[in-house]
Every structure is written in C-alpha cells, then in structure tokens.
Amino acid sequence: MATAFSSINVVQHARCDNFSVASRKPSSAFLGSTYSIRLSPSASRSASVSAAVNRKASSVSAVSEVVKEKKQKSVSSGSNLLITKEEGLEVYEDVVLGRVFEDMCAQMYYRGKMFGFVHLYNGQEAVSTGFIKLLKKEDCVVSTYRDHVHALSKGVPAREVMSELFGKTTGCCRGQGGSMHMFSKEHNLIGGFAFIGEGIPIATGAAFTSKYRREVLKEADCDHVTVAFFGDGTCNNGQFYECLNMAALWKLPIVFVVENNLWAIGMSHLRSTSDPEIWKKGPAFGMPGVHVDGMDVLKVREVAKEAIGRARRGEGPTLVECETYRFRGHSLADPDELRDPDEKARYAARDPIAALKKYMFENNLVKEAELKAIDKKIDELVEDAVEFADESPQPSRSQLLENVFADPKGFGIGPDGRYRCEDPKFTEGTAHV
Amino acid sequence: MAATFQVLGAATGLFFSGSFDPQRLHLPSIRSVSERRTGFLVVRSDGHIVSSWNFPARRTQQFITSSIATKANEAASATTSKPGHELLLFEALREGLEEEMERDPCVCVMGEDVGHYGGSYKVTKGLAEKYGDLRVLDTPIAENSFTGMGIGAAMTGLRPVVEGMNMGFLLLAFNQISNNCGMLHYTSGGQFKIPIVIRGPGGVGRQLGAEHSQRLESYFQSIPGIQMVACSTPYNAKGLMKAAIRSENPVILFEHVLLYNLKERIPDEEYVLSLEEAEMVRPGEHVTILTYSRMRYHVMQAAKTLVNKGYDPEVIDIRSLKPFDLYTIGSSVKKTHRVLIVEECMRTGGIGASLTAAITENFHDHLDAPIMCLSSQDVPTPYAGTLENWTVVQPAQIVTAVEQLCQ
Numbered sequence: 001m002a003t004a005f006s007s008i009n010v011v012q013h014a015r016c017d018n019f020s021v022a023s024r025k026p027s028s029a030f031l032g033s034t035y036s037i038r039l040s041p042s043a044s045r046s047a048s049v050s051a052a053v054n055r056k057a058s059s060v061s062a063v064s065e066v067v068k069e070k071k072q073k074s075v076s077s078g079s080n081l082l083i084t085k086e087e088g089l090e091v092y093e094d095v096v097l098g099r100v101f102e103d104m105c106a107q108m109y110y111r112g113k114m115f116g117f118v119h120l121y122n123g124q125e126a127v128s129t130g131f132i133k134l135l136k137k138e139d140c141v142v143s144t145y146r147d148h149v150h151a152l153s154k155g156v157p158a159r160e161v162m163s164e165l166f167g168k169t170t171g172c173c174r175g176q177g178g179s180m181h182m183f184s185k186e187h188n189l190i191g192g193f194a195f196i197g198e199g200i201p202i203a204t205g206a207a208f209t210s211k212y213r214r215e216v217l218k219e220a221d222c223d224h225v226t227v228a229f230f231g232d233g234t235c236n237n238g239q240f241y242e243c244l245n246m247a248a249l250w251k252l253p254i255v256f257v258v259e260n261n262l263w264a265i266g267m268s269h270l271r272s273t274s275d276p277e278i279w280k281k282g283p284a285f286g287m288p289g290v291h292v293d294g295m296d297v298l299k300v301r302e303v304a305k306e307a308i309g310r311a312r313r314g315e316g317p318t319l320v321e322c323e324t325y326r327f328r329g330h331s332l333a334d335p336d337e338l339r340d341p342d343e344k345a346r347y348a349a350r351d352p353i354a355a356l357k358k359y360m361f362e363n364n365l366v367k368e369a370e371l372k373a374i375d376k377k378i379d380e381l382v383e384d385a386v387e388f389a390d391e392s393p394q395p396s397r398s399q400l401l402e403n404v405f406a407d408p409k410g411f412g413i414g415p416d417g418r419y420r421c422e423d424p425k426f427t428e429g430t431a432h433v
Numbered sequence: 434m435a436a437t438f439q440v441l442g443a444a445t446g447l448f449f450s451g452s453f454d455p456q457r458l459h460l461p462s463i464r465s466v467s468e469r470r471t472g473f474l475v476v477r478s479d480g481h482i483v484s485s486w487n488f489p490a491r492r493t494q495q496f497i498t499s500s501i502a503t504k505a506n507e508a509a510s511a512t513t514s515k516p517g518h519e520l521l522l523f524e525a526l527r528e529g530l531e532e533e534m535e536r537d538p539c540v541c542v543m544g545e546d547v548g549h550y551g552g553s554y555k556v557t558k559g560l561a562e563k564y565g566d567l568r569v570l571d572t573p574i575a576e577n578s579f580t581g582m583g584i585g586a587a588m589t590g591l592r593p594v595v596e597g598m599n600m601g602f603l604l605l606a607f608n609q610i611s612n613n614c615g616m617l618h619y620t621s622g623g624q625f626k627i628p629i630v631i632r633g634p635g636g637v638g639r640q641l642g643a644e645h646s647q648r649l650e651s652y653f654q655s656i657p658g659i660q661m662v663a664c665s666t667p668y669n670a671k672g673l674m675k676a677a678i679r680s681e682n683p684v685i686l687f688e689h690v691l692l693y694n695l696k697e698r699i700p701d702e703e704y705v706l707s708l709e710e711a712e713m714v715r716p717g718e719h720v721t722i723l724t725y726s727r728m729r730y731h732v733m734q735a736a737k738t739l740v741n742k743g744y745d746p747e748v749i750d751i752r753s754l755k756p757f758d759l760y761t762i763g764s765s766v767k768k769t770h771r772v773l774i775v776e777e778c779m780r781t782g783g784i785g786a787s788l789t790a791a792i793t794e795n796f797h798d799h800l801d802a803p804i805m806c807l808s809s810q811d812v813p814t815p816y817a818g819t820l821e822n823w824t825v826v827q828p829a830q831i832v833t834a835v836e837q838l839c840q
C-alpha cells in the first residue's frame with residue numbers, strides 16, 4: 001500500500017576512524033572530543049537515493065575536521081572565514097548575554113530573589129547560540145529545564161526572563177512557569193519542561209504542524225523548522241527513541257540536538273549508557289547522526305547550518321550530538337562534588353567565549369574595543385533586567401484561576417445554574433475549584 | 434500491549450447476561466439477508482430492549498427491529514417518514530468527526546490503526562481514504578510520544594483528535610496527559626492553548642481481561658486543566674464529539690467498548706451538545722440515580738423493575754465527568770432528597786467517590802438519607818464471565834439499593 005511516508009531506507013553506518021585518544025586517564029576517557037568522525041553510507045535501496053545520500057552525508061560528515069581545516073587555513077591565508085564581522089558580533093553578543101545572565105541568576109538566587117530549582121547553562125553557550133541564531137522567528141525551539149539561554153537566544157527579552165525567574169507578573173509566563181518553564185508564543189519558544197524527554201514529543205508535534213501546513217493546508221512557503229534541545233541523560237529515555245522513529249518515518253522538519261555534558265546530575269554518561277556515542281543512534285533510525293565539538297560555537301554553527309537546511313528542504317530530521325560541558329553544578333542546589341577537578345579544568349580551558357574571541361582576533365575581524373563595548377552593553381542590559389524584575393509587581397490573586405482553562409467554561413456549571421466562571425470570585429481568584 | 438480483536442467479535446458481547454433471558458425476546462423477521470451477520474442486543478436510550486441483526490457497515494437494506502415493550506408489528510419496516518436517520522454509536526462518532534473535519538481543515542486524527550484499518554472499532558473508517566494519510570495518521574505503537582506529538586501540534590495551531598486504541602493504553606501516555614496536556618496552558622501564562630481531544634473505548638467489555646477492561650476516568654480526574662466527558666448514546670456521542678473538537682480546552686472523551694453498536698435515530702440537522710451539562714434520562718420523584726456510560730443501561734433496566742414495584746426513580750446521565758454539572762444534579766437532589774450513584778468505575782477514588790463528596794459539600798441539607806454509591810469492585814477484572822459479572826454493578830443490585838434507600 002502506497003503511503004505518503006514510505007521512508008527512504010537509508011542506513012548510514014558511521015565508523016570511527018583515527019582513534020587517537022588524547023586521554024590522560026585510562027579506559028574511562030570520553031570518546032569524542034579529539035576524534036574525527038566520518039559517515040560512510042552503506043548500500044541503500046536505490047542508486048539515486050544513495051547518490052543523494054552520499055552527497056549529503058559527505059557534506060555532513062567530518063564537520064569537526066572540515067571546520068578544523070578551514071580554521072587553520074583561515075588563520076594563515078585570511079580567506080574562507082567561517083563568519084563575517086556582523087555575524088561574529090551577533091554571535092559574540094549572544095554568548096556573552098548567556099554567560100552574564102546566568103552569572104547574574106546565581107547571584108540573585110543566593111540573594112533570595114528566586115527559588116526552587118534553577119539550572120544554569122554556563123559553558124554550554126556555544127550550542128544555544130550556534131543553533132538558534134540561524135533560526136527564523138517562526139521556527140520553534142523546545143528546551144528542557146536548562147532553558148534560560150535558549151529563551152534569550154530565541155529573542156525573549158532578558159527583562160521577561162528575569163521577571164519570570166523572580167516570579168513576577170511581567171515574566172514571560174506571568175510568573176506561573178518559573179525557571180524550568182519558559183514559554184513564548186511570540187518567539188515560538190514552546191518550553192521549558194521539567195521532566196526530561198517530555199519536550200521531545202512536543203517538538204515532534206510542532207514539526208508535524210509545519211509539515212501539515214505545507215502538505216494539507218497547502219501553505220507552500222511553510223518551511224518552519226523545530227529544534228529540540230535535550231541532554232545526555234534523556235538519550236536513555238523511551239520518548240527520545242519513539243520520536244526519532246516518528247520523525248524519520250515521516251521526514252519531519254526537526255533537528256534533535258543532544259547537549260552531551262557528560263553528567264546527569266551525578267550520573268556519569270558512561271555509567272548509564274551501554275553505547276555512549278549518541279550520534280550513532282541516528283543512523284539506526286534512518287537519519288544522519290553527527291558529532292560536533294560543542295565548546296566551539298563556529299563548529300556548531302556549521303553543523304547547524306547543514307542540519308537546519310536539511311530540515312527546511314524537507315529532507316527530514318538530523319541527530320546532532322554536541323559534546324559540551326557545564327561549568328557549574330546541575331542546579332544551584334547541587335554541590336557538584338563528584339566531577340573531577342581535572343576534567344573541569346580541561347573544559348574550562350575550552351571556554352566557548354574565549355575560543356570565539358581568539359578566532360575573531362586572529363582573523364582581524366574585530367577590535368578589542370568593539371568587544372568591550374558589547375561586554376558593557378550586555379552588563380547594562382542584565383542590570384536593567386534585574387532592576388525591572390525587582391520593581392515589577394507580584395501576581396495578584398486574580399491571576400490564580402485565569403489560565404487554568406483556555407475556555408473557562410471548563411470549570412463547569414455551579415449549583416445556581418450559571419457557569420462558575422461567571423462568578424466574580426473567579427476573576428478575584430478567591431473561588432475554590 | 435495492543436491486542437488485535439475483531440470489531441464484531443467484541444460487539445457480540447451481550448449486555449445483560451446474568452439477569453436477562455434471551456428466550457423471551459421476539460426475534461425479528463428480516464426482509465432480506467445477505468452476508469454474514471451477528472446478533473446482539475440493543476438497548477435504546479429510552480430503556481426499551483431491542484434485538485436486531487447487525488450487518489457489516491456496508492449493508493444497504495433496512496432491517497426490522499421489534500420492541501418487547503410495544504409489541505410492534507413485526508412486518509413494519511423502518512420508516513422513512515420519521516425525521517432523522519438511524520445509525521449505530523460508532524457511526525455517530527464517525528459522523529461527528531467527519532463533519533468537524535469537513536468544517537475545519539486543522540482537525541486531524543492520530544492513533545494506532547486509525548487510517549488504513551479504519552480504527553479498531555471502525556470509528557475512523559473511510560476517513561483516511563477521504564482526507565489522506567497525514568490528516569488521518571497511522572502512528573507507531575508509542576502512546577506517550579504520539580500523544581505528546583498531538584499536544585505539540587495542538588500548541589502550534591492544529592486541532593488533533595488522538596485515539597487510544599483502548600483507553601487503558603493511555604496509561605502509557607500519562608506523562609504527556611498529566612504534565613503537558615493539562616498544565617501547559619497555565620504554565621505558559623495562557624500563551625498556548627491545547628485544543629486536543631483524546632478519545633477511546635474503555636470500560637469492562639466481554640471477557641477482555643483485566644488490562645483491557647480499565648476505567649481511566651478515575652485516574653485522570655485529578656488532572657487540573659482538562660475536561661472529561663463520557664458518551665452513552667449515538668445522539669450524545671455525536672454531539673459530544675463535535676463539542677469536544679470545537680472546545681479550546683483539552684477534552685478526554687470516554688467511550689465504552691460495549692456501546693459501539695447501539696442504534697438510535699438522530700437528527701439530520703447539525704447539533705452540538707454542551708460539554709458541561711448532564712442529561713435527564715427519566716424524570717422522577719422518589720430517588721435520584723446518577724450514572725454514566727454503560728451503567729445507564731443497567732440503571733434503565735432496573736428502572737423498569739422499580740416502576741413495576743411502584744417507585745419513581747429520576748435517572749440522570751451525568752455525561753460530564755469533570756466538571757460535574759452541579760445544577761442538574763442539585764436540582765434533582767432538591768426534589769427527591771435521595772441519591773444513588775451507579776458507576777462502573779472502581780470504588781476507591783472513582784468518579785462516584787468524587788461525586789459523593791461534591792454532593793455532600795453542596796447539597797447536604799437537602800439529603801434525607803446518606804448517599805449510596807454502587808461502583809465496581811476493587812478487583813482486577815477477571816477473565817471468567819461469571820466472575821466478571823460480579824465485579825460490575827448489575828440491575829438487581831440497583832433495585833435492591835433503591836429499595837433500601839427509599840425505606
């Protein structure tokens with residue numbers, strides 16, 4: 001039976017060549033950061049398909065190598081730059097915003113301005129900036145509880161994010177979501193989820209809508225892409241695999257981005273995963289799996305261009321594993337005693353902001369003063385956000401029952417025959433439901 | 434997990450095995466018969482018990498029914514002079530769904546075997562041919578993820594109808610239903626609405642075994658932000674389906690495995706029922722009997738016996754399991770002062786338990802006797818037919834309960 005979704009049975013086997021392990025420890029070193037990885041497609045159904053795949057696969061493959069080459073070349077010859085000056089400044093501003101904002105969050109938390117679970121993104125900025133700065137406003141982003149920086153990269157104003165963290169009514173979710181539930185309809189940020197993995201089906205649904213609009217509603221120019229961010233711990237969760245299957249089956253316009261920071265609270269990725277190379281799980285479902293150095297924003301950006309381009313052209317999903325690291329603990333409540341200080345030091349030396357700065361200086365893209373100006377601008381922006389959040393009002397009681405239902409008739413009919421939502425106690429927030 | 438079973442096979446379950454003698458039925462004479470057919474009992478929503486022969490969906494000839502109560506002329510044909518058209522409950526659901534899909538191109542269906550197979554209970558039969566494979570989506574067996582996908586699609590502008598092949602399978606989707614479906618409108622500060630309909634057959638069938646005989650309304654009722662409705666007749670099935678699809682809130686529509694072949698004449702004109710209102714099935718004076726879904730028919734059968742014994746029960750099908758229609762229920766309680774709840778849900782933490790609490794809270798002064806609640810036993814539904822019958826409420830128990838209540 002001919003369905004519209006007979007998936008191209010592309011099996012892409014990836015082999016790890018060049019196992020040059022620059023590890024200082026024996027067997028427990030994480031495989032990945034120093035490897036170059038190639039995708040070599042094996043036999044597929046038809047010659048034309050395999051040819052197309054070969055082209056695509058080779059352009060997706062070995063990105064780390066390609067980028068490394070390009071970078072080396074550009075340092076010497078000054079041509080083939082990965083980024084223009086304007087792009088460089090935009091990218092720099094975004095990574096600095098992420099870092100400064102998160103540092104300010106830590107300060108505010110310890111001063112008692114925000115409570116609960118707050119998960120900071122320090123060190124991982126390259127992934128958020130690398131992907132989200134390539135997206136259009138209509139593209140959707142789905143994140144996890146570590147979502148402040150995804151919100152900022154997507155365009156949610158720092159004021160709104162900070163207010164949300166302070167629990168004020170001017171927050172992006174009116175103070176009702178908090179740190180782990182950032183949403184913005186205007187900027188198409190559809191969460192912010194507390195349980196790991198539960199955002200991935202939501203992202204798959206958003207991608208489904210995009211395909212539906214193009215094919216059923218005949219909106220020919222609808223090529224919106226969804227990018228789903230999640231961590232290494234999530235990659236052992238059923239929802240991840242179920243969604244990889246569905247996305248590949250129906251060629252949904254989605255990019256699955258794994259922010260592999262090696263630790264799920266205190267559980268090392270190597271201790272919990274039978275095969276720790278997450279990118280390999282993509283080809284098992286019929287989509288390309290790519291591994292990239294997630295501490296380097298330019299490398300991430302190159303991979304992102306390819307993956308997002310694939311999705312936009314209707315070629316289906318991609319699984320991108322970004323090897324990255326969080327400089328702080330899992331959350332502000334985490335004492336972070338388990339991680340080896342050597343490991344932390346190694347990754348601190350690969351700070352994405354420092355790497356970007358170095359690249360831009362070496363290629364004479366910017367001057368020191370321009371970057372300093374951006375630093376100052378961001379500092380002021382974040383200070384202003386804190387001030388705004390401080391001065392914003394707390395939610396009033398009337399807000400309590402307002403958003404439980406989109407249609408408040410859902411509260412039902414009261415004993416007096418009228419819909420309960422017509423009772424003034426509902427607008428006051430004092431009714432009991 | 435997903436057991437495949439024939440639609441007709443499940444439908445041959447008789448409604449009242451213990452308390453009903455098929456020998457006393459008038460069997461109909463049939464004008465012409467072709468193809469294979471299955472006999473089963475149909476209970477009309479006005480309480481009459483009818484037997485009829487069911488043909489596969491493509492039957493073209495009218496068939497004859499007879500009613501025990503009225504002893505109608507057996508040769509009388511199903512007349513075309515009466516307004517409306519007759520159909521079975523699953524066809525009514527399909528009609529409602531199809532009308533809404535025709536009306537709004539954003540309405541789509543997702544579920545296992547809803548497309549090419551036509552739905553395991555044929556509710557979506559023919560829709561995939563008409564609307565295509567994307568609009569009537571056959572999903573892999575991944576309830577949590579495709580329910581989440583439906584929620585994500587709803588948040589981004591579509592109006593999906595997610596089918597659980599059996600309601601019990603939606604236990605696997607509990608994460609998405611509880612965390613995302615109910616909560617995200619609130620957590621996002623009202624930015625995203627989730628106009629999703631989650632529907633499927635549940636309830637105790639005919640020896641389907643414990644896992645296929647679950648009543649999930651008790652598990653879902655605590656989730657804030659969702660509405661739950663249960664249909665029981667072709668008329669309210671179509672009306673509630675349409676209302677659920679048009680609602681901006683997430684709605685869970687509970688159908689019952691044994692009610693899919695109920696036949697009723699429904700209006701030709703378009704109609705949409707209210708999701709929050711209860712249905713007055715039989716007005717009365719002596720006692721209020723609150724029920725929903727399949728138990729409505731047990732109650733109506735018990736009502737016949739009660740009427741013969743001189744009682745006048747008021748029967749209300751609450752339809753809206755969350756929120757309760759406190760006005761219809763309250764007006765009834767104020768009239769009769771006695772309440773009996775008959776449900777198929779489990780005793781512990783079921784809909785009856787919540788209803789008892791709600792009535793006590795709101796109408797305590799009007800009660801002349803404590804509220805009685807007849808629920809299914811807290812037992813995993815056994816396979817053996819006799820044991821299965823003893824786990825659900827039977828009409829004889831209802832009669833006894835009313836007699837006790839009205840002493």
